Amino acid sequence: MTDPKPRQSKDVSEAQAIERAKQGDAEAFQVLYDMHKRRVYSLCLRMTANTAEAEDLAQEAFLQLFRKIGTFRGESAFSTWLHRLSVNVVLMHLRKKGLPVVSLEETTQGSGGEEDTPKKDFGAEDVALAGSIDRLQLRRAVESLPPGYRTIFVLHDVEGYEHNEIATIVGCSIGNSKSQLHKARMKLRDLLKMQRAEKAEKS
C-alpha cells in the first residue's frame, strides 16, 4: 500500500503503546485501538455493507492483532500490518459466506457479458457529476455495488492499494483487478447519476 496514512501520526506514542501493549498494559491496547478503529471499521463496513458484520470483523481483526503483537518487530509500519490483516479477515469472511471476492472474468476484453459491453450513451449530458460528490450518496452507491466490484474498488480507491498488491491479496491477475476497478467506477457513476436524478425529481 503506497499511503497507509494513519490519521494520527503519533509515531512515537504509537511505538510506546506497542511496547506497553506487549507488556499487557490495558491502556496501551486502547490507545492502539483508538488510533486505528475508524479506518479498520470503515474498511470492514465498506466491504461488507453491513454494520453488524463490520463490527464483528473489526473486533476479530483487532483481536488477531493484539494476540500477535508480541511478534511485531517494527519491520513494517504497524498500520500497514493492521490494515492488511483486516483485509484478510474480511476476505476470509466473504469467502466463508460464499460471496465472490472478485468476479470470475479475467480481462477487459472478450468476456461478452452485458456488464462488459461499453455503453453507447455514456457521458450523456443527463445528470452531470460535476463539482463534488456527496459522501452519503457515495457510501450508498458503494454498498450497492456487486461484492466483487466492491472489493476491488474499496481496496484500490478507498484504501490506496496498488493493483499488484490487490492481485496478491485477493488472488487474481493484475489485469482482472484493473478491469474490475474500471467497471466498478462505471457502475458507481451510473448509480450516482440515478441518485442525483431521483433527488432532482423530488425537489
Add this chain to the structure above:
Amino acid sequence: MTCVELQQSLAEIEDGSGAEQRAHLETCPTCLALLAELNLIASSARDLSEANEPSPRVWNSIEIVLRTEGLIRPPRADRPHPASFAARWGFARWMVPAAAALLILVGIYVRQHSLASPENMATIPAQQPLQDAAAAGLNDDELLQEVADKTPATQAQYQDHLRRANEYIQDAKQDVQADPNDEEARRSLMEAYQQKAMLFDMAMDRSLP
C-alpha cells in the same frame, strides 16, 4: 480510437494519458467528461476511508476477550497514577457536559424528525441542530484554541477532523432536508453529530501528553 475503444482502454490506462487516448480526448468532449467523472469518483473515495465510527460495543468486547485470555495484565504497583481529569484539563472540563448536551439535543432533534409528519417537517427550522450545538457551548474555534494551548502539534489534525465532521454534518443535513422520511439520512445525521461530539471527547482524552 473510437469512444468505445477509449472507454475500454481506461481500464488499462485509467488517467487517459496514453497517446491514442489523448488524441481522442482532445476531440471528444463526451469522453473527456466521462474521464473527469471517473476521476472525481476515484478522488472522492478516499473520504470514505475513515468515515465511520464503530460502536463502543466493539472495544468492550475486545477488552473482555483480552482480559479473559490474559493478554491484559493488572498494572504494576510502582506505576504512577495518571493525573486526575481536573488536573489534566483545568477549565476545559466544560467540554464534557457540552459534548453530552450536544448528543442529547441531537437525539431529541432526530427523534422529533422521525415522529413528525412531512407537513410538520417544514415548520422545523433547518438550522436547529447547529443552533443547539452553539447553545451547548460547542465552538470549533474554542476547541482548537484549547488543543493549540495544550498540544500545538495536534492542532492541524483536529482542524482537519473538525472540517471533515462539519462537512459530513452538512451532507447529512442536506439529505434529511431533501427527504425527511429517509431513515438512513436521519441516522447519518445523528452519526455525524456523534462524530463531532467524539472529537471533543477525543480532544480531552488524547491531545495531552
